Amino acid sequence: MSAPQAKQLARKIHAVELPSVKTLIEKVYGELKRDIVRGYLRPRAKLRVEALRARYQVSSSTIREALLLLVADALVTSEGQRGFRVAPVSLDDLREITTLRKMMETMALRESIALGDDNWESGVVAAFHKLSLIDTRRMRKSEEVAREWDKRNHAFHEALIAAAKSSWVRHFRHILYHSSERYRALSVAILNVRPGVGQEHKAIMDAALARDADLACRLTEEHIERNFAMFSRIPKDVLDPG
Known part of the structure; x- marks a missing residue:
């Protein structure tokens, strides 16, 4: 050479x-x-x-x-x-994120339900099953388990809107989701895992698979609003240490 x-x-x-x-x-x-x-x-x-x-x-x-x-x-x-x-965090910021998340999430979900095929349905079921295998009682004792639950929770919600076509809705939904995750991280070491989350996920899944977009969107809005109520209990000195 x-x-x-x-x-x-x-x-x-x-x-x-x-x-x-x-x-x-x-x-x-x-x-x-x-x-x-x-x-x-x-x-x-x-x-x-x-x-x-x-x-x-x-x-x-x-x-x-x-x-x-x-x-x-x-x-x-x-x-x-x-x-x-x-970026700073505050209850006002969380309130605005929550309001906008409900808008973007339900827009994407409604479109996904309308366009989803058999592969979409099987993806939703598989993501829900994988999420349900996590023992939420262990989350407060293990950061690794909590992070894995977060990962699978995200995958489940991604599977629900996977058939949506609007790139703008998906883009803004992605930004809002990660902004809200900051509050989850702040709450993990302070608050108990919110009870009933698994049942909420199943109800949303069942409505989506039944192609009942109105019910699935209403349940999703309530699910997001309950998360806001939980995160709003984070002490003020944690939210805004100054």
Whole structure:
């Protein structure tokens, strides 16, 4: 192999081994979002680029690009020349998120029920069954179990709206869902697991599979509203530590 050929091969291997800039930004964006949603990065916390660069082992420019994506998701605020902070939380914010979530969730669900086929139905049933296997009594004793329940709960609600076609509704629903998950993370260590969630999920599933969109949407709104009532019990000093 000639020297030019060897250099060309080395460049190809290097390109395969190193993730693209876009992929790296998406990776860091996902990790930052996870840490904010799970409460590892607390509300109002200063997000110093150099500290985050060391934490996630990437360049400062990659951190800034990821933070700008999170600003668009309303999980981070930009303070101009003063940098970035984790977005604050409050009952007023949660109330607005809840109201908008009910709108987006029911719009997506109604469309999904109208368009869903046999594969959609089997996906809903499978996601519900997997979620029901989690013993919610263990959630307060194990963060791992609580996180797994959150993951399966998200998968169940995703399965319900999987047949919806509106990309805008799905986009805003996604943002609102993750914004509400921050409050769940704040409540996990403080509140008992809300009783009756499993029955609520089954009732929503049954209505959806029966193609009763009005009932499924009403039950979904009530389900989201009950979550608001639970999260609103979080002490004020936890919601807004100042």
